[in-house]
Amino acid sequence: MANELSIKNKDDDLYHGSGKTNAEIMRHSCEHVMAAAIMSFWPKAKRGVGPAIAKGFYQDAEIPGYKLVPEDLKKIEHKMDLIKKSKTPFVKLSKDIEDAINYEKEHNQQYKVEILQELKLKGEKEVTYYQTGDYIDLCRGPHVKDTSCIGFFKLDRLAGAYWRGDEKNPMLQRIYGLCFDTKDELVTYIWQMEEAKKRDHRILGKSLDLFVINENIGKGLPLLTPKGAKIRKIIEDYEYALGLKYGFEYVNTPHIARSEMYKKTGHWQHYKDVMYGSFGIENEEYVLKPMNCPHHYMIYASRQRSYRDLPIRYAESGTCYRYEKAGELSGLLRVRSLTIDDAHILMRDDQIEDEFKNCIEMVSKMFKAFNLKDYYVRLSLSDPSDAIKYIADSNIWDKASKKLEKIVIDNKLKYIIAKGEASFYGPKIDYIVKDSIGREWQMSTLQLDLFMGKRLNLVYVDKNGQEKHPVILHRGLTGSIERTLAILIEHYAGAFPLWLSPVQVKLIPISDRHINHVQKINQYLSDASIRVEIDSRNEPMQAKIRDATLQKVPFLGIIGDKEIEKSANNDICLSVRGRNNNNLGQISLTDFLEILNKNIEKKI
Ligand SMILES: [Zn+2]
Ligand SMILES: [Zn+2]
Incomplete structure (x- = not known):
C-alpha cells in the first residue's frame, strides 16, 4: 500500500520517539537541503519556516531585492542534487538561547530571532541547531542520517505567504517541493496531479x-x-x-x-x-x-x-x-x-x-x-x-x-x-x-x-x-x-457510466422534418425509463454532436432521411454513436433499448 504509514524505515533509531512518520522526517530533511541551496545562491535570504506537508514540504523566505521565477526552481533543484550526492551528515548542535539570538541577529535572520525570543519567553534555555555542511538552521529535528537519504524530489511551485499567515506582516516567497521515498512514487504523483487537474470536479x-x-x-x-x-x-x-x-x-x-x-x-x-x-x-x-x-x-x-x-x-x-x-x-x-x-x-x-x-x-x-x-x-x-x-x-x-x-x-x-x-x-x-x-x-x-x-x-x-x-x-x-x-x-472524469448518467441518450434530428420521428423515439425510450433529451436547437448537426460529446452523454441517436427510410412500421431505426467511438451504427429502437438495459443492469 503506497501510503505514509507503509514507507520503510531508513534508520529506526534516528526516528524513534519523535512522533513523526518517516515520510515527514524525510520531507522535512529535504527542505533543509533546499534551504541550503537557496542560501548558496542568495546568502542574504531571510528564512521563515520550512515544515513537511502532505507529499512534500515548503520553505518561506524573504530574498532582498529579488523575486523568484519558475526557472530558479531548476537551478535550486540542481544544487539540491549535488548536496544529496555529497552524503553530508545532519549534525545536531545545542546552543544557549542567548547565543542563538545573537547568532541570528548577526546573520540578519529577523524571523529566526522572533521565533527564538518567543521560545525564550516560554522559558527555553537551550535550543537545537542542525548542520549540513556550511548550512546551519534552528530546528527541533529529527532528520535523516545524511543528505543522501532525502529520497526523490521535485520543486513544485512558487507562492506568496505572509509571515505567520498574518497580512499585517511582510509577504514572504514560498517554494513548495514534492518528496517521495522512490522515484516511481514521485513520477506517479506528478502524473496524478496532472490528471487530477483535468478531472477537477469543481471545473467539471x-x-x-x-x-x-x-x-x-x-x-x-x-x-x-x-x-x-x-x-x-x-x-x-x-x-x-x-x-x-x-x-x-x-x-x-x-x-x-x-x-x-x-x-x-x-x-x-x-x-x-x-x-x-x-x-x-x-x-x-x-x-x-x-x-x-x-x-x-x-x-x-x-x-x-x-x-x-x-x-x-x-x-x-x-x-x-x-x-x-x-x-x-x-x-x-x-x-x-x-x-x-x-x-x-x-x-x-x-x-x-x-x-x-x-x-x-x-x-x-x-x-x-x-x-x-x-x-x-x-x-x-x-x-x-x-x-x-x-x-x-x-x-x-x-x-x-x-x-x-x-x-x-x-x-x-x-x-x-x-x-x-x-x-x-x-x-x-x-x-x-x-x-x-x-x-x-x-x-x-x-x-x-x-x-x-x-x-x-x-x-x-x-x-x-x-x-x-x-x-x-x-x-x-x-x-x-x-x-x-x-x-x-x-x-470518471465526468464521463459517468450509463446507469449514473443524468442524460443517457441525446437525440439529434438532422433537420426539422425529422422532429416528429425523434419525438416518437423520445416517447418510447422515456416510457422505458431511459433518461433521454432531444436537441432541437437551430444549430448545425456537427455542432450538436460536439456539444453532446462535451457533455459526455453516453449515446447519441441521430435521425435523418436514411433512418426514416429504413424504419419498419412497428420498429423505428436510428443511427447510434457511443461515447469513446463505441458506434452501434444504424439500429432498430427495440435492439437499442435492449443494449441500453443490458448496460444499465451491468452498471457499465
Ligand atoms: Zn452515528
Ligand atoms: Zn529541521
Missing part, C-alpha cells in the same frame, strides 16, 4: 452543469442543479434498494434538535466546535444536527424492545451541518451541509460479528457498482495516552478494539492500524478507496459504539426478563453523498 461540475455554489446562499452550501440532483437521486435509489436487501429500514428525521440531546450524548463536549448553534425556540435551545445518531436512537427509545426485536437497523439519507473553515472548503469535497447515507444498527452483543459482516458485504457491493476496485481499511483505535478525548473505560475499549481487529481479519480486509483516530465512543473501520488514477479517498465508515446505549439508557428486555443496553454500529455507506459525487466526478 460547472461545464457539465451539475452543481453551483452561490455567495448569496453561502460558502460551502452546494446547490445541485437538475443534472446533479439526478445523479444524487440515482445514487440514493441504488443505496435504498441495497439497504432493503440487507435488512435496513428507512426513517426520516428533522434537521434540528435540542442542544440538551447533544449534551446527553456527549457530542456537545466533543463536537461543539463544528456544531452550528444555537438558536432558541420557545425558550429552548436548538442546534442544526451535526449527525443523525440521536434522532435514530430516539426512534428506538419510543417503544419497548425485546431481545427478539434485535437487530434493529435504521437508515436515512440525513442532511447534517458541520462547521468547516472557509479556507478549507472545496467544491463538494468539503462542505458545510452534507448528506450522510447513514444507518444505526442497535443489536445484542452476540450479533456484532454478523452485523459487521453484513455491512462489509454491502460496502464491497457498492464499491463494485462504482467501479472502485482497490481499497483497504484503516482500523482506527483509541490512544490510551489521550484519555480526555475518549469515553473512559479501558476494559471496554480493549474488548471493542480486539473484536474489531478480528472482524477485519475474518472478513479478509486489507488493513492498517491508526492509533488515536477512533471516535470518542468507540473504534472504527474507515475505508480508503483508490480512484481510477490511484488517488486515495476516505469513504465508508463502520463504527462500533459500546457506550451510547448505557449513556442514553436505551434498553431491551433479554431472555430472562432483564433490561440490557444494545450495542450500536454506526454505518456511513459512502460517508457523504456530496463528497461521493465529487469523488465519482473525478473518478
Whole structure:
C-alpha cells in the first residue's frame, strides 16, 4: 500500500520517539537541503519556516531585492542534487538561547530571532541547531542520517505567504517541493496531479452543469442543479434498494434538535466546535444536527424492545451541518451541509460479528457498482495516552478494539492500524478507496459504539426478563453523498457510466422534418425509463454532436432521411454513436433499448 504509514524505515533509531512518520522526517530533511541551496545562491535570504506537508514540504523566505521565477526552481533543484550526492551528515548542535539570538541577529535572520525570543519567553534555555555542511538552521529535528537519504524530489511551485499567515506582516516567497521515498512514487504523483487537474470536479461540475455554489446562499452550501440532483437521486435509489436487501429500514428525521440531546450524548463536549448553534425556540435551545445518531436512537427509545426485536437497523439519507473553515472548503469535497447515507444498527452483543459482516458485504457491493476496485481499511483505535478525548473505560475499549481487529481479519480486509483516530465512543473501520488514477479517498465508515446505549439508557428486555443496553454500529455507506459525487466526478472524469448518467441518450434530428420521428423515439425510450433529451436547437448537426460529446452523454441517436427510410412500421431505426467511438451504427429502437438495459443492469 503506497501510503505514509507503509514507507520503510531508513534508520529506526534516528526516528524513534519523535512522533513523526518517516515520510515527514524525510520531507522535512529535504527542505533543509533546499534551504541550503537557496542560501548558496542568495546568502542574504531571510528564512521563515520550512515544515513537511502532505507529499512534500515548503520553505518561506524573504530574498532582498529579488523575486523568484519558475526557472530558479531548476537551478535550486540542481544544487539540491549535488548536496544529496555529497552524503553530508545532519549534525545536531545545542546552543544557549542567548547565543542563538545573537547568532541570528548577526546573520540578519529577523524571523529566526522572533521565533527564538518567543521560545525564550516560554522559558527555553537551550535550543537545537542542525548542520549540513556550511548550512546551519534552528530546528527541533529529527532528520535523516545524511543528505543522501532525502529520497526523490521535485520543486513544485512558487507562492506568496505572509509571515505567520498574518497580512499585517511582510509577504514572504514560498517554494513548495514534492518528496517521495522512490522515484516511481514521485513520477506517479506528478502524473496524478496532472490528471487530477483535468478531472477537477469543481471545473467539471460547472461545464457539465451539475452543481453551483452561490455567495448569496453561502460558502460551502452546494446547490445541485437538475443534472446533479439526478445523479444524487440515482445514487440514493441504488443505496435504498441495497439497504432493503440487507435488512435496513428507512426513517426520516428533522434537521434540528435540542442542544440538551447533544449534551446527553456527549457530542456537545466533543463536537461543539463544528456544531452550528444555537438558536432558541420557545425558550429552548436548538442546534442544526451535526449527525443523525440521536434522532435514530430516539426512534428506538419510543417503544419497548425485546431481545427478539434485535437487530434493529435504521437508515436515512440525513442532511447534517458541520462547521468547516472557509479556507478549507472545496467544491463538494468539503462542505458545510452534507448528506450522510447513514444507518444505526442497535443489536445484542452476540450479533456484532454478523452485523459487521453484513455491512462489509454491502460496502464491497457498492464499491463494485462504482467501479472502485482497490481499497483497504484503516482500523482506527483509541490512544490510551489521550484519555480526555475518549469515553473512559479501558476494559471496554480493549474488548471493542480486539473484536474489531478480528472482524477485519475474518472478513479478509486489507488493513492498517491508526492509533488515536477512533471516535470518542468507540473504534472504527474507515475505508480508503483508490480512484481510477490511484488517488486515495476516505469513504465508508463502520463504527462500533459500546457506550451510547448505557449513556442514553436505551434498553431491551433479554431472555430472562432483564433490561440490557444494545450495542450500536454506526454505518456511513459512502460517508457523504456530496463528497461521493465529487469523488465519482473525478473518478470518471465526468464521463459517468450509463446507469449514473443524468442524460443517457441525446437525440439529434438532422433537420426539422425529422422532429416528429425523434419525438416518437423520445416517447418510447422515456416510457422505458431511459433518461433521454432531444436537441432541437437551430444549430448545425456537427455542432450538436460536439456539444453532446462535451457533455459526455453516453449515446447519441441521430435521425435523418436514411433512418426514416429504413424504419419498419412497428420498429423505428436510428443511427447510434457511443461515447469513446463505441458506434452501434444504424439500429432498430427495440435492439437499442435492449443494449441500453443490458448496460444499465451491468452498471457499465
Ligand atoms: Zn529541521
Ligand atoms: Zn452515528
